[in-house]
Amino acid sequence: MSAATPGLDVILDGRQIDATVERLAGEISERFNDGVILAAVLRGSVPFLADLSRAMTIHSLIDFLAITKYERGTGRVRLLKDLDIDIGGRDVVVVQDIVDTGLTSAFLRAELQRRSPRSLSFCCFVDRSPARVVPVELDHVGVEIPDEFVIGYGLDYRGRYRNLKILATVDTRVLAADPDAYVGDLYLS
Numbered sequence: 001m002s003a004a005t006p007g008l009d010v011i012l013d014g015r016q017i018d019a020t021v022e023r024l025a026g027e028i029s030e031r032f033n034d035g036v037i038l039a040a041v042l043r044g045s046v047p048f049l050a051d052l053s054r055a056m057t058i059h060s061l062i063d064f065l066a067i068t069k070y071e072r073g074t075g076r077v078r079l080l081k082d083l084d085i086d087i088g089g090r091d092v093v094v095v096q097d098i099v100d101t102g103l104t105s106a107f108l109r110a111e112l113q114r115r116s117p118r119s120l121s122f123c124c125f126v127d128r129s130p131a132r133v134v135p136v137e138l139d140h141v142g143v144e145i146p147d148e149f150v151i152g153y154g155l156d157y158r159g160r161y162r163n164l165k166i167l168a169t170v171d172t173r174v175l176a177a178d179p180d181a182y183v184g185d186l187y188l189s
């Protein structure tokens, strides 16, 4: 393995991720008796969703949605792929990789609330609250981080690094010059 590339700092290892997910799964399992619908936001939430749902001790249905930001700078968000399940009258937990500006969560709250779920909660693995543009209420938060870009455990830089079971802060200037800059440090070969 090459010497560490500047800017790389592992903030959670695999065991710390497991402990965090166990805690969140316990919190959610305690709140709902009739099971829940886990509404996962593609694509970054997938590793988290897989671990979270299996650590939960209650019945769940899993569904996916995808959103896109458009018109850069306007903060407007659009639904790219909707849920397939009707959430009316159901307990719903939105599962996100990270809440950053909060625009995604705020959009989803408004969009999903209109469908009259019995309850609507938000669970994210990472909360970067210093970057908030709109206030959002989060019910289950894995880890709070300062205003730095993170990769791993679903979080990507141009599609890379999602399958790492770590959470690491990186230098986006290094990545802008070479998106693969940390591959040598973070993968075995």
Ligand code: IMP
Pocket: 044, 096, 097, 098, 099, 100, 101, 102, 103, 104, 105, 148, 149, 150, 151, 155, 156, 157
């Ligand atoms: P929002 O700004 O809260 O709407 O978050 C939008 C999306 O931006 C997240 O779901 C992530 O896909 C992406 N994102 C925000 N911050 C990071 C980061 O630090 N690493 C990787 N993706 C991020």
Ligand code: MG
Pocket: 044, 156
């Ligand atoms: Mg992304």
